[in-house]
Amino acid sequence: MQGFRLGSIFGFEIRIDLSWLLIFFLVLWTLSAGLFPEDYPGLANATYFVMGLVATLLFFASLLAHELSHSFVARAKGIPVEGITLFIFGGVSRTRMDAETPGDEFQIAGVGPLTSVVLAALFGLIWYVSKNTGWSVVVTGIASYLASINLVLAIFNMLPGFPLDGGRVFRSIIWKYTGDREKATKIASTGGKWLGYLLIALGFWQLFNSSVLSGLWFILIGWFLYNAAEASYEEVLLRTSLKGVRAQEIMTPYPETVSPNLTLQELVDKYFLSRRYQSFPVTQNSHPVGIVTLNQIKDIPREEWIYQTVRDIMIPTDNGVTARPEEQMSQVLQKMQNSGVRRVLVTQNGLLKGIITANDVASWLQRHRDFGQAA
Incomplete structure (x- = not known):
């Protein structure tokens, strides 16, 4: 991934892939020109833009928190983490090695969706307090969006398709009961491919039902997941074959x-x-x-x-x-x-x-x- 260095947090280098810029402006446009004007009519265009900008920045801060949780647990397990890269479909922690045990894999993978659930609850609480105490609709709208999007992220990431977090949890369970990480990766990667097929099929179904934008997104995400599952399995095979080689x-x-x-x-x-x-x-x-x-x-x-x-x-x-x-x-x-x-x-x-x-x-x-x- 090509991009630029944003800075460092708790010793983890944070990088921004150039593809991230595309999704950043797409999310900003979707919120400020679509979601917020539709849900909260009657506000000034500048207000919608500020709401969209703040919500977009906090959305990516949530993604960063999700990846930081992976990195903290990986570091605690003795796995060197070079940093985190945010890209078009979220983020990824850059580690120098894989987890050595299925238990470590389970904990490292599972903490990400758990973090997203905690963030969803936190923003949900802010929304609840804001709505019941008469705070500005700006705060209510942003908190509502962030609560829902973090919950969606947690649910999506827990789908049992490698290399999603749920796929890694699934792999750790199979690895635990078979004792074979390569076999577990193959099964979990197959799950990731089938999930990719399913998302692509759902995308085409939405295209034929006049939901063009959402259909294209499902197709793009499904295609990405399929290729990521295949590449992740090949990477595991590569690391396995080269283990101990100098x-x-x-x-x-x-x-x-x-x-x-x-x-x-x-x-x-x-x-x-x-x-x-x-x-x-x-x-x-x-x-x-x-x-x-x-x-x-x-x-x-x-x-x-x-x-x-x-x-x-x-x-x-x-x-x-x-x-x-x-x-x-x-x-x-x-x-x-x-x-x-x-x-x-x-x-x-x-x-x-x-x-x-x-x-x-x-x-x-x-x-x-x-x-x-x-x-």
Whole structure:
């Protein structure tokens, strides 16, 4: 996910995915131009906008609280949490590893919907007090919306489809009784796919009944859930296959390197056009200083290639694109994802030992499966 850093709360980095901006303005428009004017007629347009803005911000604060609850419990269970990312369909806690026991999984997953229920009750109480003591309709309207939306979030998240919280709770129960996390993940992921199918079907049904906007949303959410369920299962298989594997077992040793002083035109003509590689480590005096990829060059106007150098566009090694030979692949995969280039340089004592790309991982996995089947 691409986006920007918002800040840090209790040691958890908070990031905003660019897709979040779409849902933010969509929710703001829906509330200020639709829901609030319909439920509370006769107010000024500026009042509806303020109500919509406050409700939207508190809605995403509720989502953040939901994810923070996951992160707090995960941290208490000894699972490193790098931060939280808010995106188009809510949020996700970025952890470096999965829960080690079904009990931990149950608690980490279950606390999120519980938090949403508590928030629903809190806003419901504010609505009740506001309505019965004559507070402004602005407060009443915002509290009513937040109480209902948090309750909906809790119910939706508890549906038994992985990777929803309910799907994770479902997985933890199956894991507990079978002792097989992979099998439990497969069953829970299948539940997530079928739930995705159901939401898509419901969306098409609403389209044919003239509920175009809600129908499109159900289709979009169903499609997202189906793909998320499939991707989550594949990620578990990947982590299982790579458990105990170290970087040196997968890396391509001693790759060809380039100088940081090369112009981009020289890099294209002498390397990318005559080699099959999509990236090159950058070294100076035999020491790795960064990595440069073909996609980075594509973003530079062609007329600038003659005077811009590799040093100008490379990703420096201090940006998290290096790993040690003995480092676990679970950690390396996280670095590959965070770097944005899906590659890491393997270094030892300041010297380049190898490179790991997505193709290296895929090739290793294929060989692992081939030999496993042959055995």
